[in-house]
Amino acid sequence: MAWRRLARLNLSRSRSRITSLHYLLSNTSPDLSSESLTASLYSQFPKLTATSISHDRRWYSYSTNLGQAQAISSGGELVEVPLAQTGEGIAECELLKWFVQQGDHVEEFQRLCEVQSDKATIEITSRFKGQIHQINFNPGDIVKVGETLLKILTEHSESDSSERTSPFDVETSSADAQNQIQVSSFSGGVLSTPAVRHLAKQHNLDINQIPGTGKDGRVLKEDVLNYAINQGHICKDSPSTDKVELFNEKGELRGNFVSTSAYEDKTIPLRGFHRAMVKSMTLAVQVPHFHYLEEINFSALVELKEAFKNENKDQNIKHTFLPFLIKSLSMALTKFPLMNSSLSEETSEVILKGCHNIGVAMATEYGLVVPNIKMVQSLSVLEITKELSRLHELATHNKLNTDDVTGGTITLSNIGAIGGKFGSPLLNLPEVAIIALGRIQRLPRFDEDGNIYPASVTNVTIGADHRVVDGATVARFCNEWKNLIEKPQLLLLHMR
């Protein structure tokens, strides 16, 4: 009943009026029932006139607290529009909706989007005139302060605006007029754009003192720069060495020129692999890890590798330890499938994975990436070698596809190739085990007869999810794998 009553009040259907507004202090107040009707909608309401444009500190600011460069609009430039800091300590907002889409043309101060922070919905307007080049967020996304909301290809040019006499000027004259009202209210009389104003500020110049050569005495970018040179102004406070002048007043190269950039902080945005690493490590840290350390004697493996190398007819294949380790790992997993599993928390189940998709951590210039070799149990050592080489090549050139980096069931990290003896690797979720191989060292060890001989040993650290596997399982698994590595002939015995 209540539903239906209120459904009738739905505005989109109703065109009736508030006919009985009950005044609070009135004596003859009709009793308002829930049947009261909504205000009417007719289309003759006078158009809004924007007469109230004054000092417009919209939901953007000239300088953000994050120190990100605000691109100066200077004609045909792609500018990034960040969600600006308001100084209120708001760290993020939810994007509610866009009023523009890619390809749209926007004017200065036109609405771009609406965001929500805590208690308020706020409209963000454009500082620039131009075309929407790229939109980075969808409605519902959380945007952190400082992140780029969208990119605008600006079309405004200070020098052009004074010289152009095309019909376009006529159409935009009212916008220009508004801009002029806008800018003159800033400085009490000097006409210029916010970008030029910013440039003057950067050079510590009073824009009111600068003679303008643009239309109606407008101060242009060139005017600011010429004035700065004439005054012998140096950008003392400029944070960027791009602005530091190399030449003094006489035009001579400055002596003792020291680059200040070496001492400044650099901000690197997190992208690609690095960003993914932040995400995956944050998740990994929530899992209770334990680490198991074992020493493995690679002496037999070293001999085997030499044998492979000598027999190798194909110059393109480089034999390393890794393919063998991967194959023996797969064989050990056959006996200990729990090490090749995944935990499903929602259903409280452990899924024993059928395929041995062994991931190999690779450090590339783009960051850490872990492609995996699929179904290792069905591949020969040679096939594994080739596949490893293929993945390494792709990773180096950042050409791995999604299939290569998903579906892994256990990970191997050959950090020892770079250095280190021990590690405490973090799991590559949703896997339950990860193995880090330390550097191969030449150390004295005892053989079966009690004689000392030079052995190639390496430390292996196994990290495991203690919700799924216990120490005993890992220890037995590691013993099995160690045995296969130290006695490669066993591999032959058990190989399918």
Added chain:
Amino acid sequence: MNLHNAKKTALPIMNLVKMQGVPILDQLHLEERLLRSDFKNWCILNVGTPQPTIVMGVSGKPSELVNIKSVIYNQVPVIRRFTGGGTVIVDKETIFVTLICSREAVPLLNLYPQPIMSWTGTLYHDALSDFGKFHLRENDYVFNNLKFGGNAQSITKNRWIHHTSFLWDYDVKNMDYLKHPPRSPKYRLERSHEEFLCKMKYFVPSKLIFIEKTLNSLQKHFVLRPIQADDINALNIPYAPSSRLLTKEELEKELLSTTA
């Protein structure tokens, strides 16, 4: 006196609309239209909405904010309003006060959430400090540490709206329809509704006095001009507002999606 009058005439005009028992959805529709399609300053006062109604902010999932099962079972209307902020349940003992202003209405006020919130805090402090220890605590109006007024805002290019639902009185059972929100003010400290809220009627002598005091406080900043019903109708504001009632089907779907 002359000086006072002269000073008064320099203040901007604010249209004052007083209502009683107008359904909150109608009020929200009116407010949104006045915000987006008008350019004058407005104060909307509405004493009570006929039936207990849940009003959610512009975003936010009903399943996180509301006990959907009991809401559907008891047929409690749920509205999604056009401003940000949290979820409230309002009824005939709730007093609504809304301020809609243009940019220059309050001199030197920056059109950001916090400055506006702060300014309204001083407004209500003037009105209510005689009756209790009034504070603006994070985004709520409180007496001591107990909330009696919840706020929400929307800021557009040149205008802003700040509306408040004041709990003159409430039925504590109705609060059970609302869940503890995922994001709640720090000062709430995990308290339940009964421990966190208070009823204005225990602090302020009467609704009339509260309204009078509020209008007096407003008059320090604006010249209030009462508006008749016909005048509002004559505005013919051509805007389709976005605040709406959620349908039963939507709520059921939301319930299914969370239990699936």
